Amino acid sequence: MTVQVVGPRSWHSQVLYNNVRSALARLGRHERVERVEDPAEIAAYGVIGAPALVVDGQVRVVGRVPAAGELARVLEPRDAA
Secondary structure: OOEEEEOOOOHHHHHHHHHHHHHHHHOOOOOOEEEEOOHHHHHHHOOOOOOEEEEOOEEEEEOOOOOHHHHHHHHOOOOOO
């Protein structure tokens, strides 16, 4: 799983980054959380609000900072049915 926090370096981006790491720890997962801070790269994702959470190339959260509990639900692997 590729996990990225997209947005300029800010307090909100840092809190989202920390919450994502906490959520992954709750799930017993050890994925690396990447930060995307370059304006050109941010624009490539097409996100207007920041910060954003991108999981496996899909924007999952944008313009807000969910708590670790909510992020754990966002980051849980989906069953292949």
